[in-house]
Amino acid sequence: MNSLRMLVCxxxxxxxxxxxxxxxxxxxxxxxxxxxxxxxxxxxYDASGKLQKLEYDRNKDGxxxxxxxxxxxxxxxxxxxxxxxxxxxxxxxxxxxAAAAGAPAGDVAGAGVDKTVERVERATKFDGTVSRREYFxxxxxxxxxxxxxxxxxxxxxxxxxxGTLAVMALDTQGRGTPDRRLVYRPDGSxxxxxxxxxxxxxATADKHPASTPTIRP
Ligand SMILES: [Ca+2]
Ligand SMILES: [Ca+2]
Ligand SMILES: [Ca+2]
Numbered sequence: 001m002n003s004l005r006m007l008v009c010x011x012x013x014x015x016x017x018x019x020x021x022x023x024x025x026x027x028x029x030x031x032x033x034x035x036x037x038x039x040x041x042x043x044x045y046d047a048s049g050k051l052q053k054l055e056y057d058r059n060k061d062g063x064x065x066x067x068x069x070x071x072x073x074x075x076x077x078x079x080x081x082x083x084x085x086x087x088x089x090x091x092x093x094x095x096x097x098a099a100a101a102g103a104p105a106g107d108v109a110g111a112g113v114d115k116t117v118e119r120v121e122r123a124t125k126f127d128g129t130v131s132r133r134e135y136f137x138x139x140x141x142x143x144x145x146x147x148x149x150x151x152x153x154x155x156x157x158x159x160x161x162x163g164t165l166a167v168m169a170l171d172t173q174g175r176g177t178p179d180r181r182l183v184y185r186p187d188g189s190x191x192x193x194x195x196x197x198x199x200x201x202x203a204t205a206d207k208h209p210a211s212t213p214t215i216r217p
Contacts, residue, residue: 039057039062040056040057040060041054041055041056041057042054042055042056042064043055050071050072051070051072051073052069052070052071053067053068053069053070054066054067054068054070055067055068056068058080059084061084063084063086064081065080065081065082065084066078066079066080066081067079067080067088074094074096075094075116076093076094077091077092077093077094078090078091078092078094079091079092080092082126083126085126087123087126087127087128088123088128089122089123089126089128090120090121090122090123091120091121091122091130092117092119092120093117093118093119093120093121094114094116094117094118095116095117095118096116113139114139115138115139117136117139118135118136118137119133119134119135119136120133120134120136121133121134122134124146125150129150131146131147131148131150132144132145132146132147133145133146140160140162140163141160141163142159142160143157143158143159143160144156144157144158144160145157145158146158151174153171153174153176154171154176155170155171155172155174156168156169156170156171157169157170157178161186162186164184164186164188165184165188166183166184166186167181167182167183167184168181168182168184169181169182170182178196179195179196180193180194180195180196181193181194181195
């Protein structure tokens with residue numbers, strides 16, 4: 001994530017936006033293949049010369065694999081094709097710099113920590129379907145939600161404190177809510193496991209109570 005951000009920012013710096021702006025006004029701005037671009041990085045501007053999009057070939061194989069959606073110099077969203085099959089597998093959403101408290105974009109990029117990222121969505125099976133969402137606050141991972149079995153429902157929730165996994169909650173019964181929680185110490189070691197007893201309402205509704213699964217410790 002941070003490297004992507006820096007790539008995009010590095011590209012911006014390489015272009016020198018102030019130098020590009022007058023040229024973009026002279027030339028038909030909506031055209032693709034702006035002369036200001038390189039083989040690896042191609043910018044797109046709107047009618048007023050404001051940067052709207054960057055296309056980037058991260059691994060230099062001649063195919064675009066990273067798309068940066070821009071509001072001028074501000075990154076709005078970055079899409080990444082991580083396995084090079086032409087389909088996006090990662091969507092990186094950025095909050096506005098104003099909303100990222102005390103974290104102007106330039107400082108953030110310089111520090112190597114991007115505090116404007118608020119959410120990263122991933123298609124972990126590379127099928128174009130989002131199965132994992134990572135949430136950030138001021139550059140620190142706070143929460144991950146994942147559909148590990150691909151049935152469309154989240155079954156794993158991870159909560160992070162100071163960047164360290166604090167609680168992993170699992171839905172092992174396919175009911176849509178966690179029934180088991182793994183609680184970690186600040187040093188990352190496991191503290192204890194909490195497991196819900198089988199739900200009484202579920203047992204009542206179950207026409208075959210004998211088959212109600214027992215939660216293993
Ligand atoms: Ca590429
Ligand atoms: Ca892909
Ligand atoms: Ca699931």
